[in-house]
Amino acid sequence: MPIPRKTSAAVAVAATLALALTACGSGASTPAASSGPVELKVSLFGTFGYDEVGLFKKYEAENPGVTITYESTQGEDKYWPALQTRLASGSGVADVQGIEVSRISDVTANQADKWTDLRDTPAKDSIGGYVSWKEPAATTKDGAVLGLGTDIGPTGICYRSDLLAKAGLPTDPAALSAQMPDWNAFLALGEKYKANAPAGSAWHDSAGGLYNAIISTQKEIYYDGSGKLVYGTNPAVKSAFDTAAGAAQKGLTAKLEQFVDPGWDQGFSSGSFATIACPSWMIGYIKGKAGTGGADKWNVTTLPGGVGGNWGGAYLAIPAVSQHKAEAAKLIAWLTAPEQQAAVFEKVGNFPSTTGAIAKVTGATDPYFNTAPIGKIFTASADASPVQILGPEDGVVKSALVQALLAVETSGTSPADAWTAAGTKISNQVG
Amino acid sequence: MTLQLDRPVPGERTPPGTGLTTRLSWRSRLHRFEGRSAPYVYIAPFFLVFVAFGLFPLVYTAWISLHRYKLGSSMTWIGLGNYTWLFTNGAFYNALWKTITIGVLSTVPQLLLALGLAHLLNYRLRGRTFLRVAMLMPYATSVAAATLVFALIFGRDAGVVNGLLGLVGVHPVDWRNGDWTAQIAISVIVIWRWTGYNALIYLAGMQSISSDLYEAAALDGANRWQQFRHVTLPGLRPTILFTIVVSTIGASQLFGEPLLFGGGQANGGPVGQYQTLGLFMYQQGWQFGQLGRAATVAWVTFLLIIGLVLLNTRLSKIRNRGES
Numbered sequence: 001m002p003i004p005r006k007t008s009a010a011v012a013v014a015a016t017l018a019l020a021l022t023a024c025g026s027g028a029s030t031p032a033a034s035s036g037p038v039e040l041k042v043s044l045f046g047t048f049g050y051d052e053v054g055l056f057k058k059y060e061a062e063n064p065g066v067t068i069t070y071e072s073t074q075g076e077d078k079y080w081p082a083l084q085t086r087l088a089s090g091s092g093v094a095d096v097q098g099i100e101v102s103r104i105s106d107v108t109a110n111q112a113d114k115w116t117d118l119r120d121t122p123a124k125d126s127i128g129g130y131v132s133w134k135e136p137a138a139t140t141k142d143g144a145v146l147g148l149g150t151d152i153g154p155t156g157i158c159y160r161s162d163l164l165a166k167a168g169l170p171t172d173p174a175a176l177s178a179q180m181p182d183w184n185a186f187l188a189l190g191e192k193y194k195a196n197a198p199a200g201s202a203w204h205d206s207a208g209g210l211y212n213a214i215i216s217t218q219k220e221i222y223y224d225g226s227g228k229l230v231y232g233t234n235p236a237v238k239s240a241f242d243t244a245a246g247a248a249q250k251g252l253t254a255k256l257e258q259f260v261d262p263g264w265d266q267g268f269s270s271g272s273f274a275t276i277a278c279p280s281w282m283i284g285y286i287k288g289k290a291g292t293g294g295a296d297k298w299n300v301t302t303l304p305g306g307v308g309g310n311w312g313g314a315y316l317a318i319p320a321v322s323q324h325k326a327e328a329a330k331l332i333a334w335l336t337a338p339e340q341q342a343a344v345f346e347k348v349g350n351f352p353s354t355t356g357a358i359a360k361v362t363g364a365t366d367p368y369f370n371t372a373p374i375g376k377i378f379t380a381s382a383d384a385s386p387v388q389i390l391g392p393e394d395g396v397v398k399s400a401l402v403q404a405l406l407a408v409e410t411s412g413t414s415p416a417d418a419w420t421a422a423g424t425k426i427s428n429q430v431g
Numbered sequence: 432m433t434l435q436l437d438r439p440v441p442g443e444r445t446p447p448g449t450g451l452t453t454r455l456s457w458r459s460r461l462h463r464f465e466g467r468s469a470p471y472v473y474i475a476p477f478f479l480v481f482v483a484f485g486l487f488p489l490v491y492t493a494w495i496s497l498h499r500y501k502l503g504s505s506m507t508w509i510g511l512g513n514y515t516w517l518f519t520n521g522a523f524y525n526a527l528w529k530t531i532t533i534g535v536l537s538t539v540p541q542l543l544l545a546l547g548l549a550h551l552l553n554y555r556l557r558g559r560t561f562l563r564v565a566m567l568m569p570y571a572t573s574v575a576a577a578t579l580v581f582a583l584i585f586g587r588d589a590g591v592v593n594g595l596l597g598l599v600g601v602h603p604v605d606w607r608n609g610d611w612t613a614q615i616a617i618s619v620i621v622i623w624r625w626t627g628y629n630a631l632i633y634l635a636g637m638q639s640i641s642s643d644l645y646e647a648a649a650l651d652g653a654n655r656w657q658q659f660r661h662v663t664l665p666g667l668r669p670t671i672l673f674t675i676v677v678s679t680i681g682a683s684q685l686f687g688e689p690l691l692f693g694g695g696q697a698n699g700g701p702v703g704q705y706q707t708l709g710l711f712m713y714q715q716g717w718q719f720g721q722l723g724r725a726a727t728v729a730w731v732t733f734l735l736i737i738g739l740v741l742l743n744t745r746l747s748k749i750r751n752r753g754e755s
Contacts (some may be wrong), residue, residue: 075695081717084502112504200588251462255587257701260694261607263588272588317435396719399698412609413702422700429719 020155038327043094044071047284048150048314049344050204050335059334059338068328069094076100087114093319095328099147101137101313102398105390107147108140116318117144121329126336131356132388138315147315148336151281151350154381155216155309157186158278158286161299161370163271167196173301173372180304183214183243188253193274202254203245205273205410208402209258211244216309216385222398223391229430230399232423241401245408245415255409265289279311280378283349287368300372308384313353351378358382393430400425436640445519502720506534513727523728525703526711527735529614533689533707534682534711536627537618543676544626545569546667549633550659563634566627578620578691584617597664612705617705625681629674636670637663672747673716683736684709 010028041058045147056068061405071094086092097119099107107115120122127135128375131151138147161171169189170176190203197203204210215221215237222231231237247253254273257262267273268289276282278300286298303309316332334340338356345352345361352358364375404422407413413421496513498506517523552563568578585592593603606612644662653661664671686709689699697714699706705748706714708728716725 053728077718078695081502081720084720088503114503125524255605255608257608257694260696262583263586266586266589354651402700409701410605410707411610411702411704424521424624426517 037065037067040068040096040098040324040328040331041094042331043072043079043083044070044074044098045076045093047281047350048098049070049284049348049350050340053340053343053347055335055340055343059331059424062332063330067076068331068333074346087111087319089328090321092354093321095318095320095322095324096332097317098150099138099315099317101390102151104138104147104195104315104393106392107317108138109392112142112144114320115146116320116322116325116329117146118148118318118329119143119145121325123148123329123333126333129338129356131353131355131358131382134353136314137390138317146331147317148290148313150316151312151341151344152294152338152353152382153216153279153281153310153312154351154378154385155213155279155301155311156300156377156381157213157278157284157304158298158300158305158328158369159275160271160273160297161298163198163201163274164193165197167193167194167274171299173299173377177301177306178429182305182325186304187243187247189251190247190275191250194250194350197274198271200326201271202273203275205254205276206256206258207244207248207253207405209277210253211240211405212311212398213303213309214240214243216277216279217303217307217312219386220389222394223389227391229391229393229397231401231426237401237420239406241419244405245418247379248405249410252300253409255406258355259408264299269294277311277338280345280349280374281312283369283374284347285365287349289391295368298371299370300366300374300377302377302381304385306380308381308386309394310382310385310388319379345375347409349374351382394431397403400429492726493580495723496730498723500721500723500726502716502722509723512656513723514731517566517727517731518551522703522706522711526699526706526708529699529703529705530683530685530707530709532677533614533618533621533685533705536614536684537621538675538682540618540679541622541626542671544622544676545629545674546633546671548626548630549637550663552630552634553637563631568627568631569624570628572624574624575685575691578688579626581616581620581623582692607692608701610702613700613705617685617688617692620692621685623680625678629678632674633667633670636667643679668685676743679739679743680736683732683739686710686713709737716724 042050051070051072056070060066060068073082078099080099083093083097118127124145126148127145133151134152135145138149139145159176161306165171169192170179180189187203190191193203199212212229218236220234220242221237222229224230224234224235248255255268256267256272257263263272268286269291276286278286283300286294290298307333316336318328318332322328336354338352338354341350341352341354341357342360344350345357346364351365352361358379361375362379365371366374388417400422404413404418405424407421408415408418495506497508497510499509499512500506548566552559552566556562582719583589585593586604587593587603587607590605590606596602598606606616640663644666645658648658648662685707689696689705689710690705690713693699693705693710697706697710697718699710709732712725712728712732715721715728
């Protein structure tokens, strides 16, 4: 019977196709045996410094049978959405994932079921070694600890001593620090710089960066202690915004959007700006962008008035779907241990978050930055920095305010209009 | 076709005898069923693929757009809430307007340039094939590579464009952060990439116009410009309509260029001066994790495109009726 066979063949083709089309939905996952070789996937963003210092290789050498596959996304703003889709689908996540500090509150509030409680893993012994606020920020209401801290972001001011010298300003960190008791004095120095500066060089890189530095010294920022969104009524936010907008209007900023404008990267070597707010992780970024030609030109001092601030920092966490939780926990406990944190600081500048490591690095100096006492400066900033209150929509609010400041800088929008526009944007988004 | 297959086949006429009758009628019923169903099965692969990758995403997107759906959490039904949010949101109208202005800024010069280039390439030139291939090179370049290079070219402090403008005494322009300047810079990238492609389509259209018409026009004393206006343009009308439709759709979906020009940021500049609908959708979905809202933007964009295409067809129909 040739005719039905043809039909059935066609039906078979159609069925196969339908199968093939649906097949991509089901990801097969086989749990690996607990003993024997283990492959740990580590997925991070930006520069955590582990690969740069060679810590993955060292761990592999000390733990035979463990291989580490490492990948990194440059921009956290691309890393996070991709991670969210993978978490939602339950496949494609690594065994160790990085979490930026501005996301940690969202994680503890809304995603507790997607991450591993480290109290049930070999990493539990590491939880106590941190500066007082680091681990509470990664702890849920029920007490589950979802991440181990990597670095914190104590903040100072980095400056081009060669450009300051040309404008007749002090180039020694202590002398410079003495001339800026507060942010207004910092901007007054900027006016002096502007009057005598080389052509095409502004005092500060961007109004957004200035705003972030000022706000990094505050305890209560976008949320209050009860978890209510208060950015609109918090005088500290408005005052930081107005100070930064004022600097922009006086022409003290180079109008370069941080991490986005190619001109900002070029500015580290070309001298488009003389100062930049400098969380410790910026140290490594400056070295990378200014290159060997920038050695001895850059220097670091404290924030105006010697206040402490914290901008950024991160955590390592283990997704709940990981098949190697115990091995991954051992790895992150090792990576965040004081010796390793100190080694990372020496190499790329990410400031340690464990008290043990901070004690190791307080004496550190950096030859690239005119042998500035970066250990002392950042330790002082970390000690003096307030315990910030974090909230799930911090990122949205911060980004809207920084964009509003860029509009003041570049489009001549009045600060009042920019503030209102940012408010509309935020309420439209956060609801 | 169905009628013919349904007709009883002479050789299969049922012979007398009960046992045979049932067996044969079963066979003939199967035969008839096969005749009716086979054509559908043959075209099924296309429709299966279309349903899986075309129709299902479309319908599911509409379903999502009726929910509040934050990335990583579950959906909650909110009816038309997302649409109310969208149509009362100034950022949406801004994105719509920027899509239109960048669309016009990029499409109009692009098609005019393409027409001119095609006209030149239609002449006998030395190295014509080389020139034709060279024109297609930008189209073969990746959006990412082209945009990153153009972002440097339009840089404020060290960009080539400002360098050249400086030679004639123009002050450096902050292309990226200005309103119109950023839109112009993005349009330039689009024009650079797509002009060659459109020129080749026009060229193909021109070569299908009979050379007799040009000879006749030349005999009547028409110069080159008159030939272009009265022979080439009318002959190219269907081609021009096609390129306009395709460019319009392309412009309303513009995404890669503004995203990468903004350094991978979806906000389209500090005041959203180059945030297109595509970027707005991406920002909702992937920066803010609001999948329901992103789906709403996607559907509204889809309806807008259908509206635009219908308008285009209607206009060309009216013109055709006017001609005949």
